[in-house]
Amino acid sequence: MPQSTTIQQALYMPFSRDSWAQLRNAVPLTLTENDLAELRGINEKVSLSEVTDIYLPLSRLLNLIVKAKQQRGVVLNQFLGQQEANRTYIISIAGSVAVGKSTTARILQALLSHWPEHPRVDLITTDGFLYPLEVLKRKGLLQRKGFPESYDMKLLVDFVSAIKSGVAEVQAPLYSHITYDRLAETVSVRQPNILILEGLNVLQTELDSPVSIKRPFVSDFVDFSIYVDAEEKWLKEWYVDRFLQFRSSAFADPHSYFHHFAKLQDDEATKMASHVWDTINGPNLRTNIQPTRERAHLILKKGAHHAMEQVLLRK
Template sequence: MFNRSSVDSPYRPFSREQWSTLAKATPLPLTNEDVARLAGLGDPIDLAEVDAIYRPLSKLIELHVTAHRELAASRMKFLQASPDFQVPFVVGIAGSVAVGKSSIARVLRDLLSRFPSMSNVAMITTDGFLYPNKVLEEKGLMGRKGFPESYDRQALLSFLAKVKAGSGKVNAPVYSHVTYDVMPDEFIEVDRPDVLIIEGINVLQPPRLTPDAHQPTIAVSDYFDFSIFIDANHADVERWYIDRFLELRKTAFTREDSYFKAYADLDDQTAISLAKQIWTEINLVNFVQNIRPTRTRADLILSKGPDHRVQELHLRKL
């Protein structure tokens, strides 16, 4: 759809150069040290990328937050009611495994928290809402971990409903990429944030169909006020996934409590072959069938090039 003219498309296209000129409207509060701390494994995000792409994006989101609050205040005035809490603004970030969602979420969290009106910015990942391994094994879903059916969707919807309702101290479960399982006694507490960033590969999935056509359904994205999809060519994502696998083989896989400890001693050729197999049989299938088809449900699509840098952006028209 993005080869069509901007008049015919619901999105307004921007080249990297066009978008980066918008940075002049926003101060750059991060340093090289900040960016290095926030960057994810294998994601070469740097201050130049933050300056060109995420600095303008933080300002755009701040404008949405301000407009959201003004509309809420105007509506309450019209209803002759007094607001009893400020509804958190929720940003959803979707995209494939290894595409850089976590790095982008962390950078946006730090950028947004520097605006005086958004000092309380929380972030969670939907990995914590995966069913525990024991449940996945019982359901026969261990080989489809990360597919939509492997998540406790009702628990995630309940969490978001409580956050949007203004509930204080709502707990989100935590997932360990070392043990490859949900941590039974660990939680992230979300307490009425100004902004909540939630990232996950399938957060833009449409509502599920039910046998009863009259039964209302709801999607996770129904709770989003602004959504972002990180897009890239699947061949590039495969390469990034393999590179990350090789790096983890030398780091996290070496831990005694690692679920993948048996992979730590693999030679390069065997490790690459295994990573390609996992990518082809699991992650690529999920990417093609479930993840990439949801990109046009996003408010903003960030298209990355082979070097992990954003080359094009498509912003949904208001």
């Protein structure tokens, strides 16, 4: 039996899709088909039934957890004789390239914002904290983009630390998938009730770094963590399919960093995407991302066609 399977059996309560769906407990569906169409990522086929079966029970669980945290804060403030502070609850979403983290994050943001206890839910992706393209080139990291060393971790940790400290307004850098670079513009985050932080490496701890590095990690500030999981054979297939579709969408933009890929024939594009997976995304998954999976509070397991098949909830 694989070690990861043994660890999961020890740490998590497994739920089939049907058994997890029963935990919805009549939570109403607040999204329409049109809403969902705007939230889906390219090459993903998330249905309203999946929102009902998987995401509504998850939004109910998170609402209960956040509400309990808020109540604990009230009690603590009463005990200390302090005024109620604005405390942001941070949810992180990790997983591989092409697994659908962004879609999961957008759906959860839409659902959680309908709960009256926490109407302000912001979403930030860690892409904006990648080093600028010029810096990556200078450091020789362009072929390791997405690996931990390609991120400005001090900037990212300072950001989540400020959010957790209750700073009134914090700036987050933005990223363009067209120019493949960090933008000069930033977005203001103003004490949301919940912040969803989505990225490849948000579950990493000091265990993933050299012994000589002693510093805070993003995971130190996260209240609840989710890992979106799938077998690598599906991840590679989804990545290649997405790459093929990008030729007529993102790559077709003349300003796109990858515009030269737009005219590739199917076999050429498939070969290129497979090479990128085999040399960059696959090694990053196996070395840096997948080893952090069992640190998550909840694992969403996908099968073929991006369909959610199982939920693992930490005991």
